Amino acid sequence: MGTNVRSARVPAVDLAVEASGLRKAFGDTEALQGVDLDVRRATVLGLLGPNGAGKTTTVRILATLLRPDAGTARIDGIDVVADPRAVRARIGLTGQYAAVDERLTGAENLEHVGRLYHLGVPEARRRGAELLEQFDLTDAATRPVKGYSGGMRRRLDIAMSLIARPSVLFLDEPTTGLDPRSRLGMWDLIEGLVERGTTTVLTTQYLDEAERLADDIAVIDHGQVIARGSAGALKQQIGGTRLTVTASDPAVLGSMVSALAVLSAATAAPIADPVAGTVTVTVTGADGVIPAAVRLLDAEGIDVRDIDVAGPTLDDVFLQLTGRPAETLDDVGDPPHAGEPVQGRAEAS
Amino acid sequence: MSSGRTSAAVDTRPSLSWVWRDSWTEATRHLRAVPRNPELLVFATIQPVMFVLLFVYVFGGAIATPGYTNYEQYLIPGIVAQTVVFGSAFTGVGLAEDLSKGIIDRLRSLPMYQPAVLIGRTVSDLARNVVAFVVMMVVAWLVGFRVEGSWLGALGATALLLGFSYAFSWIQAYIGLSVRSVEAANSAGFIWMFPLTFVSSAFVLTATMPGWLAAIADANPFTKLTNAARALFNGQDPGSDLWQALAWAIGITVVFAFLASRKFSRSTSR
Numbered sequence: 328m329g330t331n332v333r334s335a336r337v338p339a340v341d342l343a344v345e346a347s348g349l350r351k352a353f354g355d356t357e358a359l360q361g362v363d364l365d366v367r368r369a370t371v372l373g374l375l376g377p378n379g380a381g382k383t384t385t386v387r388i389l390a391t392l393l394r395p396d397a398g399t400a401r402i403d404g405i406d407v408v409a410d411p412r413a414v415r416a417r418i419g420l421t422g423q424y425a426a427v428d429e430r431l432t433g434a435e436n437l438e439h440v441g442r443l444y445h446l447g448v449p450e451a452r453r454r455g456a457e458l459l460e461q462f463d464l465t466d467a468a469t470r471p472v473k474g475y476s477g478g479m480r481r482r483l484d485i486a487m488s489l490i491a492r493p494s495v496l497f498l499d500e501p502t503t504g505l506d507p508r509s510r511l512g513m514w515d516l517i518e519g520l521v522e523r524g525t526t527t528v529l530t531t532q533y534l535d536e537a538e539r540l541a542d543d544i545a546v547i548d549h550g551q552v553i554a555r556g557s558a559g560a561l562k563q564q565i566g567g568t569r570l571t572v573t574a575s576d577p578a579v580l581g582s583m584v585s586a587l588a589v590l591s592a593a594t595a596a597p598i599a600d601p602v603a604g605t606v607t608v609t610v611t612g613a614d615g616v617i618p619a620a621v622r623l624l625d626a627e628g629i630d631v632r633d634i635d636v637a638g639p640t641l642d643d644v645f646l647q648l649t650g651r652p653a654e655t656l657d658d659v660g661d662p663p664h665a666g667e668p669v670q671g672r673a674e675a676s
Numbered sequence: 677m678s679s680g681r682t683s684a685a686v687d688t689r690p691s692l693s694w695v696w697r698d699s700w701t702e703a704t705r706h707l708r709a710v711p712r713n714p715e716l717l718v719f720a721t722i723q724p725v726m727f728v729l730l731f732v733y734v735f736g737g738a739i740a741t742p743g744y745t746n747y748e749q750y751l752i753p754g755i756v757a758q759t760v761v762f763g764s765a766f767t768g769v770g771l772a773e774d775l776s777k778g779i780i781d782r783l784r785s786l787p788m789y790q791p792a793v794l795i796g797r798t799v800s801d802l803a804r805n806v807v808a809f810v811v812m813m814v815v816a817w818l819v820g821f822r823v824e825g826s827w828l829g830a831l832g833a834t835a836l837l838l839g840f841s842y843a844f845s846w847i848q849a850y851i852g853l854s855v856r857s858v859e860a861a862n863s864a865g866f867i868w869m870f871p872l873t874f875v876s877s878a879f880v881l882t883a884t885m886p887g888w889l890a891a892i893a894d895a896n897p898f899t900k901l902t903n904a905a906r907a908l909f910n911g912q913d914p915g916s917d918l919w920q921a922l923a924w925a926i927g928i929t930v931v932f933a934f935l936a937s938r939k940f941s942r943s944t945s946r
Contacts, residue, residue, distance in 0.1 A: 390785045392944050412787050420785035424778035424945065430709035442701045443788040445694070471712065487782070 343368045343495050343526040344389060348398035351384050351550075358384040360550040361398070366495070366528060366543075371521050373541025374530040375641070381550040382530035383423065386497050389528065390420045403494050416444070419488030419496045423503065425480035426487075427472050433459060433483050434468040437490055444491035451490065458486040462516065478509030482516065489520070496520065498529045502536060514539055534641035544641075548649050561644045569637055570608045570616050575630040577604045586627045590619060610636075694789040701788075702796025706770070707803060717804065720766075721811045724759035728812065731755060731879065732819050739880055744910065745824070752821040753833065753906035754878030756812050757898065760837050761873060763805040764844035765865040767798055768852030772861035775853065778945045791937045798845040805841045809834070825911025833908035836921055840901050843925045846932035853939040878902045897924040 344366035351359040359381045366372040374382045387393040389400055391411040400407045402414045427436050434455055441451025459468045462482045467475060472483065481501065488496060501517065502510045517540055521527060531537050537544050538558040546554040546561070554561060570590065574580055580599040583606045587597045590608050597608040610616050617634050624631055710717060731751055741750035771794075774780050783793050823830045852861045875893050876882070882893040893899055900921040907914035 387781075387944060392781060392784050415785055416787040418785060420782060422778040422781045422945065424776075426778035426782040428705060428709075428779065430712060431705065435708065439701065439705055440782070440786065443698060443783070443786045445697075445787070 341367055344372070344400075344402055344528060345404075346385075346389065346398065346400040349385065349388055349395045349400060350397040351381075351388065351393060351395050358550055359388075359395070362547070362550065362552055364545060364552065366526055368526050369521075369524040370542040371517075371527040371529055371540055373537035373544040374528065374547055375532070375534065375537045375541075375544050375645075376530075376547035377532055380547045382532075382547055383499055384550075385547070386420075386499050386528065386530055389495075390418055390497050391415055392420075416491070417494040419491070419493035421485050421488045421496070421498050421501060423499045425477075425484040427475075427480055427483050429473045430471060432469050432471055433464050433475070433479075436472060436483060437487055440487045441490045446491060454490050455486075458489060462486045476509070478505055478512060481505060481509070481513060485516070485520075489525070494526060496525050496527045498527060500530055500532070502531070502533070534645065538641055546645065546648055554644070554648050558641060561641065562639045568610050568616070569639065570610050570620060571605050571635045571637070572608075572620060572624070572631055573603070573605045573633040573635075575632045577601060579629050580604070580606060582627060583624065583629055586623050586629060587620060589623070590616065695792065695795075698789045698792035699795040699799065702792050703800040703803075704796075706797060706800035710804065717807060720763065720804070721808050724755065724762075724808065724812055725815050727759075728752070728755055728815055728819060735879075741881060746820065748816070748819055748821045749824065749910055750906065751879065752812075752816045753909050754876070754902045756809065756816070757837055757840070757902050757905055758873040758878055759812055760805045760809055760841035761844050761898070762866070762869055763808055764801065764841050764848045765862070765869070766801045766804060766848075767845040768848030768850075768855075768861045768865040769858060770797055770801070771849055771852035772855060772858045775943060775945055776858055780940075780943055781945050784941075784943070790941060791933075794846075794849050794933070794936055794940055798842060798849060801845050802838065802842050805838065809838065823909055825908055829908040829911065833905040836901065836908075836918070836925070837905055839925045840921070843928035843932070846929055846936055849936040850932050850939060853936060853943050872896065872898050876902055877906075897921070900924060 342365050344364065346362060346364040349359050349362040349364075350357070362381065362385055364372065364374075364385070374385060376382050384393065388395050389402065389407060391407050391414050394408055403417050405413050405417070407414050428439070431439065434452075437455030437458060438448070438451045441454055442448060444451075446454065456465075456468075459465045462485070464479060464483060464486070467479060472480065475483065485498070485501065498517065502513050505513060514536070517527070517529070521540070529537070529540055542557065544554075544556065544558055544561060545552045570587075572583060572587065574583055580601060584597045584599050587606060587608050590610050591597055592609050592611045597606050599606050616636055620634055621631070728751075732748055736747040736751070739747055739750075741747055744750045771780075774783075774793075780793070784790065848865050851864050855861045855864050875885075875889060876896045876899040877893060878898065882890045882899065885893060897920070900917045901924070903917040904914040904921045906912075907917065
């Protein structure tokens with residue numbers, strides 16, 4: 328009894344979302360091929376994957392919009408197929424498009440959704456005013472949404488899905504189509520919600536977004552979860568810190584490779600990229616790497632424009648898992664820059 | 677109860693009162709928007725008014741309608757029928773718009789009575805068609821149209837016309853949920869209504885058409901509607917046209933309310 332044994336399985340009561348073996352086909356296309364997921368209460372699960380990976384289909388099944396062909400899903404222990412109405416009372420859904428009625432004002436949109444959750448008109452208005460305040464929309468509350476900016480629409484959209492204090496919030500690509508500033512604002516806002524304890528399932532094709540917001544990440548590709556863990560744990564799977572040296576003269580790349588070989592971790596040799604004019608070395612630790620590299624290159628008389636040390640990014644994780652970089656799979660628009668954590672940076676010459 | 681904390685104080689027991697409450701909530705969403713976008717209503721009524729004037733003054737002299745005081749008495753019930761039936765297209769376009777904007781996704785994720793989305797939409801469009809109907813009748817009176825039958829008959833004709841308009845809203849709802857874009861809903865909603873309303877007794881006597889076309893026109897449910905409404909406005913006996921028109925309106929409503937609701941329960945944005 329008094330021993331410190333913990334079950335490997337999280338007790339179901341702590342799980343806000345449980346899904347197992349979800350399959351869904353649209354005609355010949357198998358959108359989901361057996362997706363297993365669970366989300367602990369008051370945490371954020373990031374569903375990360377390229378377009379068409381099955382993220383939205385997963386969210387739509389969990390939010391009762393689609394019936395799975397096979398598998399089960401439960402929200403707060405309630406089966407989404409058997410009792411969709413009870414599930415709907417416990418969730419908030421913010422889809423890929425800002426689902427706001429442009430003809431109505433912000434306050435009216437909130438009141439409308441509150442009434443459809445059967446909160447009653449006075450409570451729907453009171454809660455609406457509270458959310459307008461929280462989402463910094465009070466000034467625009469009585470203006471038709473038609474005149475709102477993209478960021479304001481998104482904020483209103485999320486506020487609408489929170490009106491009945493859902494147990495689980497689904498955010499399907501909440502920052503797609505936002506400009507960089509609105510995107511940062513949206514991240515702050517989502518972090519605020521999470522601090523208040525809203526269990527959240529977030530889909531994104533942006534690695535940095537998942538890294539910043541999610542406690543747990545499920546990498547999804549071709550309708551399957553191909554990796555699962557925290558951003559840190561996923562990076563550890565790849566391991567290693569990368570030293571990238573940019574040459575002043577591309578002709579010296581070859582001698583740079585041999586000069587830096589001693590720094591490289593056991594298995595990997597330095598890799599030259601003639602197009603970028605860089606040499607990348609996977610090293611075991613970041614400490615002292617830059618001075619060591621500078622000394623080695625200086626001893627050979629090699630001129631250097633830039634030296635950069637960075638931990639592995641989720642880009643690297645994705646590349647390793649799927650054999651393709653995340654961004655080449657992306658067919659809509661330009662994703663904002665994926666994480667560029669620059670830890671040590673020195674100019675040398 | 678067993679799931680630890682419940683975050684939402686939401687009543688999930690379905691009840692009959694939800695049908696009315698949720699339908700009304702959805703209807704007000706659309707009705708609130710009407711006064712904010714008056715040009716939509718203005719343009720929706722300009723076209724039928726223009727049609728009345730063009731038909732009465734351009735074609736009126738050339739079209740013989742024996743048995744009627746003048747062409748207006750023949751034309752107005754037909755053109756009003758066409759207007760309210762065309763007005764049903766708002767339903768399909770509006771639903772396609774909600775679908776493309778993800779509003780249907782959100783509504784489907786709410787614990788509401790789901791068909792209320794369609795009921796609210798069709799009812800608010802009916803209200804809009806009532807406005808169009810009133811404007812048309814005023815213009816009709818100005819060009820010389822008079823109720824020559826009883827006012828009770830005229831009221832019956834009005835109910836029949838609006839009932840048909842409502843029935844057609846459900847066809848349009850089904851179309852709006854089936855097509856892939858707002859533009860497609862617009863074309864798919866309108867295109868078939870032109871032959872439907874023109875190959876009928878709405879504008880000319882079907883006897884003046886080629887025999888095969890007259891046969892089609894006579895069997896057209898829109899002809900039944902027009903004939904019944906025209907008889908009631910002009911104080912004639914509508915005969916079997918009245919019951920047939922009524923049966924069509926009820927039949928279309930039942931069948932397409934079922935089809936559209938089923939379609940709705942599977943609809944997601946694309």
